[in-house]
Amino acid sequence: MMPQWIDVGAVEEVPLRGSRAIKVAGGEEIAVFRTGSGQIYALINRCPHKNGPLSQGIVHGDSVTCPLHSWVISLVTGEAQGTDKGCTPTIPVEVHSGRIMIERAAALRLAA
Amino acid sequence: MDREHLVVIGNGMAGCRAVEEVLARDPHRFRITIFGAEPHVNYNRIMLSPLLAGEKTFDEIVINDRSWYADHGIDLVVSDAVIAIDRDTQTVTAQSGRVAQYDRLLIATGSDPFIIPVPGKDLPGVVSFRDMADVDMMVHTAALGGDAVVIGGGLLGLEAAHGLALRGMQVTVVHLMDTLMERQLDEAAGWLLKAALEGRGQTILTGANTAEIFGEGKVEGVRLTDGRTIPASLVVMAAGIRPNVRLAKEAGLAVHRAILVDDQMVTSDPAILAVGECVEHRGQVYGLVAPIWEMCRALADGLIGKPNSYEGSVTATKLKVSGIDVFSAGDFVGGDGAEDIVLRDASRGVYKRVVVKDDRVVGAVLYGDTADGNWYFDLLKRSEDVTEIRDALIFGQAFASGGGQADPKAAVAALPDDAEVCGCNGVSKGQVAACIADGAGTLDAVRATCKASASCGSCTGLVETLLTISLGDEYAGERTAKPMCKCTSFTHDEVRALIVERGFRHMPQVMQELHWSTPDGCASCRPALNYYLLCAWPGEYVDDQQSRFVNERMHANIQKDGTYSVVPRMWGGLTNPKELRAIADVVEKYDAPMVKVTGGQRLDIFGIKKEDLPAVWADLNAAGMVSGHAYGKALRTVKTCVGSEWCRFGTQDSTGLGVKLERKFWGSWMPHKFKMAVSGCPRNCAEATIKDFGVICVDSGYELHVGGNGGIHLRGTDLLCKVATEEEAIHMAAAFVQLYREYARYLERTAPWIERMGMEWLRALLIDDVKGRDALAARFWIAQSFSQDDPWAERAAGQDRNLHRPMAEFRPITQLEGVAP
Ligand code: SRM
Ligand SMILES: Cc1cc2nc3c(=O)[nH]c(=O)nc-3n(C[C@H](O)[C@H](O)[C@H](O)COP(=O)(O)OP(=O)(O)OC[C@H]3O[C@@H](n4cnc5c(N)ncnc54)[C@H](O)[C@@H]3O)c2cc1C
Ligand code: SF4
Ligand code: FES
Numbered sequence: 059m060m061p062q063w064i065d066v067g068a069v070e071e072v073p074l075r076g077s078r079a080i081k082v083a084g085g086e087e088i089a090v091f092r093t094g095s096g097q098i099y100a101l102i103n104r105c106p107h108k109n110g111p112l113s114q115g116i117v118h119g120d121s122v123t124c125p126l127h128s129w130v131i132s133l134v135t136g137e138a139q140g141t142d143k144g145c146t147p148t149i150p151v152e153v154h155s156g157r158i159m160i161e162r163a164a165a166l167r168l169a170a
Numbered sequence: 171m172d173r174e175h176l177v178v179i180g181n182g183m184a185g186c187r188a189v190e191e192v193l194a195r196d197p198h199r200f201r202i203t204i205f206g207a208e209p210h211v212n213y214n215r216i217m218l219s220p221l222l223a224g225e226k227t228f229d230e231i232v233i234n235d236r237s238w239y240a241d242h243g244i245d246l247v248v249s250d251a252v253i254a255i256d257r258d259t260q261t262v263t264a265q266s267g268r269v270a271q272y273d274r275l276l277i278a279t280g281s282d283p284f285i286i287p288v289p290g291k292d293l294p295g296v297v298s299f300r301d302m303a304d305v306d307m308m309v310h311t312a313a314l315g316g317d318a319v320v321i322g323g324g325l326l327g328l329e330a331a332h333g334l335a336l337r338g339m340q341v342t343v344v345h346l347m348d349t350l351m352e353r354q355l356d357e358a359a360g361w362l363l364k365a366a367l368e369g370r371g372q373t374i375l376t377g378a379n380t381a382e383i384f385g386e387g388k389v390e391g392v393r394l395t396d397g398r399t400i401p402a403s404l405v406v407m408a409a410g411i412r413p414n415v416r417l418a419k420e421a422g423l424a425v426h427r428a429i430l431v432d433d434q435m436v437t438s439d440p441a442i443l444a445v446g447e448c449v450e451h452r453g454q455v456y457g458l459v460a461p462i463w464e465m466c467r468a469l470a471d472g473l474i475g476k477p478n479s480y481e482g483s484v485t486a487t488k489l490k491v492s493g494i495d496v497f498s499a500g501d502f503v504g505g506d507g508a509e510d511i512v513l514r515d516a517s518r519g520v521y522k523r524v525v526v527k528d529d530r531v532v533g534a535v536l537y538g539d540t541a542d543g544n545w546y547f548d549l550l551k552r553s554e555d556v557t558e559i560r561d562a563l564i565f566g567q568a569f570a571s572g573g574g575q576a577d578p579k580a581a582v583a584a585l586p587d588d589a590e591v592c593g594c595n596g597v598s599k600g601q602v603a604a605c606i607a608d609g610a611g612t613l614d615a616v617r618a619t620c621k622a623s624a625s626c627g628s629c630t631g632l633v634e635t636l637l638t639i640s641l642g643d644e645y646a647g648e649r650t651a652k653p654m655c656k657c658t659s660f661t662h663d664e665v666r667a668l669i670v671e672r673g674f675r676h677m678p679q680v681m682q683e684l685h686w687s688t689p690d691g692c693a694s695c696r697p698a699l700n701y702y703l704l705c706a707w708p709g710e711y712v713d714d715q716q717s718r719f720v721n722e723r724m725h726a727n728i729q730k731d732g733t734y735s736v737v738p739r740m741w742g743g744l745t746n747p748k749e750l751r752a753i754a755d756v757v758e759k760y761d762a763p764m765v766k767v768t769g770g771q772r773l774d775i776f777g778i779k780k781e782d783l784p785a786v787w788a789d790l791n792a793a794g795m796v797s798g799h800a801y802g803k804a805l806r807t808v809k810t811c812v813g814s815e816w817c818r819f820g821t822q823d824s825t826g827l828g829v830k831l832e833r834k835f836w837g838s839w840m841p842h843k844f845k846m847a848v849s850g851c852p853r854n855c856a857e858a859t860i861k862d863f864g865v866i867c868v869d870s871g872y873e874l875h876v877g878g879n880g881g882i883h884l885r886g887t888d889l890l891c892k893v894a895t896e897e898e899a900i901h902m903a904a905a906f907v908q909l910y911r912e913y914a915r916y917l918e919r920t921a922p923w924i925e926r927m928g929m930e931w932l933r934a935l936l937i938d939d940v941k942g943r944d945a946l947a948a949r950f951w952i953a954q955s956f957s958q959d960d961p962w963a964e965r966a967a968g969q970d971r972n973l974h975r976p977m978a979e980f981r982p983i984t985q986l987e988g989v990a991p
Contacts, residue, residue, distance in 0.1 A: 066978040070377075074348045074357065075690065075716040078977035090977060094357040094690035096349065097503040111732040114720040116693040119510070120503065123693035125720035125728055130693070154427075165980075 063152060063159035066090065069098060072158070077113040077122070079103050080160075088149055088165060089113035090158060091133050093120055099133035100151040100160050106131070106144025173201045176473075177262055177272035179252045179417065181206025183215050184446025184462045185278030186234055191470035193242055199474060202244045203270055205262070207251035210302055211235055216459060219490045222305050222333030255421040257439055274473070277418055277429060277437070277444040281411035281457070286321065289382040295389030296405045299330045311404045312337035319343075319392045319402040321380055323350040325489060327408035328367070332491040334404070335372055342373040342400050344380055344392065346409075354487045354498035358689050359521050359537040361678035366494055366519075373400075413448045413455055428455045433479035434472030435465055445469050452482050460485060486547045488540065497543035500533035500550045501525065508532060513564040514685040515539075521682060523689055524564055529557045542566040582635045591636070592622040592629045602633060606640045613637065613659075630659045630685070655694040657686045662915035666702050675707055677714060691717075698916035701803070704839055705911050708953035715970070721801030724973065725961045726783055729776065734783060736775045737800035738790045739836065742810040742828035742848075743771030752793030756786055770807035770845070772798060784974055787962035796960040799836065803917075806845045808832035809857065813850030813867065822867035824850035827896050831865075834900060835907065837958040838950070841914040841923075844907070859887045862910075862920040863903055868892075872899045876906055876932070879921035888929050891937055905936055905943040908950035 072078045072092040080088040089103035089112050097120070103113050110126035121130050121139060130139040136146040150161035176192070178185045181204050189202060206212075210232075217231035239246045250264040261271050283298030285291050297307050312318070312334055320331045323345030331341045343350075349360035350367075364374050379395040383405055391401045413428035424430040424438035428450035435443045435451075445465050447457055456462065461483035468480035486499035508527040514520065520538035524531060524546060530553050534546040545567040549556060562569050587600035597620050605620040616633055617623055623633045653659050660668070665684065674680045677699050681691060691699065696717035703711045721727050726734035736756075740749065753773055757765050764776040778786055787797075799806060810828030814820035828848040835846070847858040848865040858864030860880040864887050866873040871894040875887035890906070893899050909932070914923040924932060936943050965974070 064980065066980075070346060071972065071977055073716055073972075078972065081976045081979040083979070083981035087976070093503065095503045096347070096352045096356075108730065109732070111728075114724070114728060114732075116696065116719065117716065118690060118692045118696065119688060120508075126730065128693070 061150070062162040064162050064165065065157050065159055067158055069096075069153060069156050069158060072098070075117045077115070077117060079111070079113045080165075082165060085166060087111075087113075088160065090151070090160070091117055091122060093117060093133065095120075097133075098151055098153050098158055100149035101131070101133065101136050102147045102149070104146060105129060106136075106138055106146050107142065112146065173199065174273040175271060176200040176202050176274045176276065177270050178202065178204040178276045178278060179255075179262065180204075180278035180280060180446070180448075181208065181210075181212055181246065181248065182278060182280050182446065183212075183233075183459055184280065184466065185276065186212040187463060188276060188278065188445050188466040188469050189242075189244065190234075191466045192473055195470050195474045195476075197242065200274070202242070203247065204239075204244060205247045205250060205252045205264055205270075207249070208301055208303070209249045211239070211246070211248075213302065215301070216490075218299070218302070218305050219329035219333060222299075222308060222330065223336050223492070224333070225492070228302070252417060255417055255442075257421055257442070260441060273441070275442045276469075277442065277448060278446045279414040279417065279448045281447040282414050283407060284410040284412050285407050286380060286409050288380055290384055290389070291407070293383055293385050293389045293405075294387070295385065295403060296383060296407060298407045299326050300411075308334065308404065308406065309337065312339050314403065315339065316403040317342070317391075317401050318404040318406065319400050320406045320408055321392070322406075322408035322410065323347075323374065323376065324353065324408065324410070325351060325487060327406070328363075329490055330406045330408055331367070331372055334406070335370065339404070340371075340373075342375065342402070343367070344378045344394065344400070345374070345376045346379055348377045350374065350376065351487075351489070351496070351498075354535075355496065355537075356502055356523065356535055356689050358523070358678050358681060359496065359498075359535050361676065362519065362521055362537045362682060363489075363494065363496060365679070411447070411457060413450070415448055418444065418448070426450050433468060433481065434477055435469040435480065436472065443469060443473070451480065454482055456483065456485065458485050458487065484547075484551055486543065488543070495536070495538055495540040497536040497540035498534070499543065499547045500531070502533035502535045510689055511564045512687050512689060514682050516683040516685065522564055526556065526560070526563070529555050529560075531556060531563075582632060583639055591632050597622040599636065602636050603640060606637060611637070611641060654698065655692055657681075657688045657691050657695050658684060660684055662698065665699070666706075666912075666915075669702050669706050675703065675711065677703065677717070701839060701841065701916050705953070709956040715973075722803070724780070724783065725787075725797055725801065725965065726778065727801045731777075733777045733779055735800070736778050736783070736786055736790075737768065737770075737772060737798040738795035739798040739832070740772040740795075741832050742808055742825055744810075744825065744829065745772075748793050749795055752790055752795065756789050759789070760786055768800070768807075770800070771809050772807060774800065781974055781976075784966050784968075784971065788966035791960070791963050791966055796836075797962045802839070803842050804837065804839050804844065805832070805835045806843050808835075809845075809847035809861070811848070811850050811855040813848075817850055819853060820850035820867070821869050822850060822872065822896075824848040824856065824865070824867050827865065827867075827872075827899065828856075830896065830900065831903060834954070835903070837960075838907065838911070838954055839957065840907070840911055841916050842919040844910075844920070846903075860884065861887065863906060865899055871895070874899060874902055874906075877920045877924035879919055881919075883921070885921040885925075888924065890929075890932070901947050902936065902943075904947040904950040908946040908953075909935060911950070911953075912946075 066080055075094050077089050077091045087103035089101050091099045103111050105112055105124040107129045110124040112122050114125040115122040120133050123130050129142045136148045138144045149164045152159045212234045214231045214233050220226040250266045252262045252264050254263045261269050263269050283300045297304050315338055318334045318339040318341050320327045320343045323343045331343050335341045349357050350363050367374055381395040382393045389405050391399050393399045415425050415429055418429045419425045429444040429448055431444050431449045431451050435445050437444050446462050465480050468478055471478035484500055489496040502525050508525050511524045513522040523535045525533040531549045536543050585599050589599045591597055591599050591602050601620050602622045610616045610619045623630045654662050700714050700717040715723055726736050760782050762775045762777050766774045768774045808828045808831045810825045813824030814822055844862045846863045847856040847861040849856040849858045850867050858866050859875055860878040864875040873892050874890045876890045878887035879885040
């Protein structure tokens with residue numbers, strides 16, 4: 059089956075070098091990031107360390123620094139960087155005509 | 171014999187190039203008819219920019235003149251757009267009623283400009299930038315002078331703005347995104363471009379959204395969604411393009427974002443081909459000519475029966491604005507495993523960023539010096555392994571492929587003695603070598619003695635190489651002073667000083683001028699730079715939310731479960747029934763699981779959800795309370811004791827002074843958190859001697875103490891001085907705080923700062939130098955005049971409301987399906 063995409067909003071609704079959260083009923087929050095280069099990424103909004111809300115971190119390069127204990131998480135793979143070990147699930151995301159689309163199945167996988 | 175009839179719709183770049191390619195392979199195979207909507211022969215569309223700029227004439231941009239069509243027996247039909255394709259009869263019908271039968275049909279209709287759907291978009295004076303007619307209209311309007319607004323800060327928009335500015339118009343570019351040409355440039359390059367265009371007199375508004383174009387009968391101006399209006403007699407819509415697919419769609423061809431074609435540019439109907447901007451190939455739609463040329467080759471090969479696949483293109487972009495060199499190719503985002511190599515040369519205004527992944531160049535952004543653009547693009551397209559030349563890659567082709575020169579050390583050793591190493595301070599290689607020979611064995615020592623690399627730092631690498639060459643193993647390569655972070659070789663103190671001395675006013679500017687080695691800094695330098703700029707340019711620098719730690723961005727303290735705690739100010743530890751009632755109400759209304767008296771003499775409400783914060787603040791504001799900055803690198807609390815008003819030992823009104831201090835000092839951003847206390851007598855019930863600034867009241871006045879810390883490393887205060895009045899105490903506090911704000915490193919509290927600077931230094935500046943002290947205090951009050959806005963009130967009133975709201979919310983449909991009958 060072709061993947062289904064859900065439109066979650068316009069690119070400029072996410073601040074440059076910032077993030078916005080998306081709530082999923084019965085599932086886990088998703089964090090959508092926009093980097094300084096303008097690239098859009100999406101991850102589950104949960105740090106592999108102690109569940110810090112990654113959407114509240116500082117975005118730099120292709121990474122986000124978790125607001126709770128400063129782990130650095132790759133926005134591309136969800137992997138913790140450096141010596142820290144752990145991984146946050148990534149959500150497939152695409153941009154079409156300035157709209158951010160996330161993949162439905164991945165977004166809802168963790169929902170009831 | 172009757173030749174096959176090839177009919178082409180679109181007399182543009184792709185259509186004519188395809189015909190040229192076919193003719194080159196077999197000049198006699200087809201009888202050819204080309205329909206063009208425009209009245210012209212085939213011209214070079216990309217040269218419309220130099221045409222607008224007055225650098226070219228129309229004759230100079232014609233690709234094929236009438237004789238070319240005649241010589242090849244091509245029937246050119248101009249000013250007659252095709253309005254329908256009938257696939258059953260294999261005919262096309264043009265506007266004039268003319269019908270042509272085809273054996274093969276080629277659709278090359280290009281794109282239409284995207285007209286943003288705002289009121290006034292159809293007013294006379296609104297124009298797009300796509301064809302000769304648009305340029306004629308712009309040239310005509312520009313001749314009358316006046317103001318122009320260009321909507322869209324991409325390639326097209328900026329070229330239009332440039333042309334109109336050269337024709338004497340006052341130009342404003344309105345761009346929705348924060349970065350110009352954001353598809354091609356990163357923030358650093360986009361910022362340089364913006365600064366350069368502003369330097370030429372254009373007004374560039376980024377993050378600006380057009381609400382309407384207004385005017386009576388013709389354009390008079392543009393109104394933005396934030397209410398600003400810009401006068402204009404000409405509005406250029408350059409907000410993007412849309413593939414022109416109407417004919418194909420109506421004829422029932424497969425169309426997605428554009429007309430779907432295979433690797434020979436054949437559509438879903440084998441008799442019909444399509445090429446150019448109107449096609450989608452392997453999921454890609456292109457808006458540049460280079461891919462179109464490749465498509466045309468594959469198309470012609472296919473048409474004459476020699477299939478040769480088009481496999482898609484990587485693209486590179488250059489901005490055609492004379493005097494400004496911008497180049498971008500491939501994927502500069504890079505992603506995981508990708509590594510950025512950044513070179514900045516501030517004196518030449520150069521920013522280069524090459525992205526390497528798996529030992530291959532995957533992208534490049536060049537600003538100011540684009541000479542090596544094609545070389546990087548070539549490495550990228552050929553996917554060449556660059557391991558061998560990696561170290562020298564960023565310096566360009568001449569350096570990297572210069573044989574012996576590939577070793578940067580050898581290259582530096584080969585420089586003549588009079589070669590200039592440091593451009594800012596005019597220091598030659600010979601002078602640096604002499605200075606090292608005289609005993610300067612570290613970078614800091616070289617900077618201190620001969621000043622090389624002491625200004626902009628771009629020659630730091632060169633100087634370090636010279637140190638290695640001269641000292642060999644003796645040169646440890648390490649600086650005694652620690653750089654701010656891995657993005658720079660400068661220390662905190664150097665960066666601060668340079669921001670003020672050189673007048674840097676924006677973060678990308680600091681990064682460019684001081685040669686940051688990353689495109690946009692890291693989580694450690696960004697908050698520091700944001701603070702330094704804020705401190706240096708009060709009222710002028712616009713705070714960067716994305717460079718703030720979460721607590722300062724959310725104006726509350728994040729908790730381990732992701733909720734927030736909220737601490738309203740209780741001035742000097744005083745409160746009243748109204749405040750207490752409001753707090754009690756908030757606790758109940760928002761289900762706060764805990765409310766606690768803090769060690770700072772106020773109440774902390776725990777467990778508030780991010781979404782509820784603005785409402786909580788609105789409720790607290792209504793009772794007159796403002797943010798307590800319990801989260802900020804800012805004034806926290808001013809602890810007080812009851813003092814002379816109640817206490818039998820009290821010598822002065824310590825409570826009153828504490829309240830005054832808190833009211834005057836709240837809101838100021840500092841290098842770290844800052845605490846004050848006022849005790850009414852030396853019994854010191856407010857613990858003033860472990861505060862950043864503590865006051866102990868005595869009979870004859872006020873003892874002022876500084877540099878105390880009750881945290882990880884307990885430190886008692888040092889006595890700064892004794893003053894007689896409250897006014898003097900407040901004045902001294904202002905001077906002290908400003909000194910701390912201007913000299914401490916980011917995240918350095920007063921205690922370690924004073925240990926580092928020494929009390930002697932402090933006293934010399936605050937006690938002995940009376941003028942200097944007054945000046946410090948004056949600067950503090952100026953800064954305060956801009957910082958005492960309650961952040962909670964702003965948020966409760968709706969500012970940055972997005973930070974508190976999820977961007978979207980959705981529910982799985984499957985849940986609903988379960989309910990279906
Ligand atoms: C709430 C409070 C504890 C309490 O329940 O009493 C508190 C709570 C926190 N303190 Fe504190 N400190 C509180 C008074 C103190 C005091 C006592 C005082 O101010 O008189 C101290 C020692 C005095 C001092 O700062 O010199 C204190 C020394 C620290 C330190 C160590 C600072 C240092 O220089 O060594 C930290 C860590 C830091 O700031 O980096 C810290 C950090 C924190 C943080 C912000 C930890 C964090 O980053 O999340 C805690 C936030 C909890 C929250 O969500 O609200 N807190 N903290 C007190 C709030 C005071 C207020 O009303 O604003
Ligand atoms: C100002 C400007 C500057 C540019 N600069 C660059 C640059 O620097 N580098 C670069 O690579 N690219 C640049 N481009 C983009 C480049 O010009 C296009 O990618 C290229 O022209 C696309 O070719 P095309 O044949 O698909 O479309 P076009 O060149 O637009 O040709 C399509 C033609 O079809 C005609 N047509 C449409 N519908 C019909 C119909 N129904 N019947 C008959 N005729 C029809 C149109 O009138 C048009 O003449 C620039 C574009 C512009 C406008
Ligand atoms: S003492 Fe430690 S645990 Fe307690 S509030 Fe302060 S920082 Fe948190
Ligand atoms: S929860 Fe993210 S670093 Fe600890």
